[in-house]
Amino acid sequence: MTMPWNQSENGLKPECYEDAAIPGPISVFEDLFGHDRRRVTKGTRLRRERDESHARFYVAAGWLAVSKSLEDGEHQILDFILPGETYDPTAADGKTSFVEVEALCDAVVVTIDRGVWSRLLRDHSDLWDAECRRDIAAHARQSERMLRLGKSSAETRVAYALIELCLRLSGCGTTSDCTFHVPLGQQQLGDFIGLSSVHVCRTLRRLARQGIITTGDHMDITIHDVSALADLAGVDLAALRTEIIPGGSPPIRP
């Protein structure tokens, strides 16, 4: 029943499973912690809320979701962790996780103890810099999303989510059409932007009818008119990239 981890499955695209080519000092993880790599299957919960936690995750392949839920079962996805990124779910007490961390597709995760992580940061100043930038980018992203969660229409929220995912996946917007795949259902997309799956569907279809996007099998998304979508999302694409993507500002060549 188990499939080779790197094969396509459930209609998900292979690129979810492949190690990403990430800029940055990734070799640090590969060298020291190759033996800690774990393959996890779609749906695996690496942490539940209130679980013990004293480690940071490094995602070598696949997507993770960071989320929280209310007693009544409502579920909010706070962010996605993409290949090449790290995340530490440990709360201010240093002992428990304040979020749930779940694999959205089969993934490869390296677990790094907090103490070891601290030492790594101290010893590799380039790693420290890269992680700082990543952290700021994550914070900026979360802020953009929060703004729209609180204050804007379903259309704006969906448009923003698509733009953000597109930017994170490829840095699109420079050329014409932009196609990408996300390992999410409409329910999960709704959990990300605070909408019911039914309304996500309606909104996506409306955008499709307007010719701004096309949706394919299980969340294959093509953005035809990036600037129209950016307008709906209420963002300046270039500015957003510099704020939200670590190293997203184009290098200055004097």
Next chain:
Amino acid sequence: MTMPWNQSENGLKPECYEDAAIPGPISVFEDLFGHDRRRVTKGTRLRRERDESHARFYVAAGWLAVSKSLEDGEHQILDFILPGETYDPTAADGKTSFVEVEALCDAVVVTIDRGVWSRLLRDHSDLWDAECRRDIAAHARQSERMLRLGKSSAETRVAYALIELCLRLSGCGTTSDCTFHVPLGQQQLGDFIGLSSVHVCRTLRRLARQGIITTGDHMDITIHDVSALADLAGVDLAALRTEIIPGGSPPIRP
């Protein structure tokens, strides 16, 4: 027309203006940067979105609000910065601010250049630890709020906001009634939790009618029944404190 900065004004309570007694290595700022202290009046914008930014703020007295807005004028407050806390609004590009930072009452702010800040962190490992914990706490708080922004009723959001403010201001909940003042109008509270000021008003009055809280002049709030409010907010008070407040977990005495 200008008043002594430490006098009460505009109906705000004096405690807004007093230097806080903060646990932690605050002397670092006081010693090295006393000359950079700036007194700012209520409403001062220390940063606008897209402003140049290459510094971190340390709040010696008063409250700051971190916020973002949409073109249509909608305004979302992302977090408050309380006396003794620091915040850096610089985006991933290292050059611009991705948020607006505004004084909610007369305040005293120290500006610390990013380079200097890095050196401080390197030289004072206790400062580094404290700031790490504060950062995690802020992240956890924002996550809790995001969960409720997306997924819960007005009553829950208001209740949670009151609980969070109460915890941050005093670590209440241990005894009976809990009174505090926040330098906010209902409009601003609405901007914080994603509601119109009208609905904030209705919700506060409903809570008051139920005897759970009392509101006084300009946001003097007394919580009479903390656990009822925590129920409405959907939180476990003790757990929330450990997750959201740096050093909020009670010391273990063996």
Next chain:
DNA sequence: CGTTCAGTTGAGTTGCTTCAACCCGTGTGG
């Protein structure tokens, strides 16, 4: 070929918003 599960669409409901009126404490200028 039946089951299952995600997506799609319609119909009715509701919680929050908007608009508008009013109240009240404060500041202000004649």
Next chain:
DNA sequence: CCACACGGGTTGAAGCAACTCAACTGAACG
């Protein structure tokens, strides 16, 4: 000292965006 304007809070009435409920489709799978 009073008249008045102003801004924030409070309350009612009406509208609407998103939700829930429910039915249907179509693809995947055993």
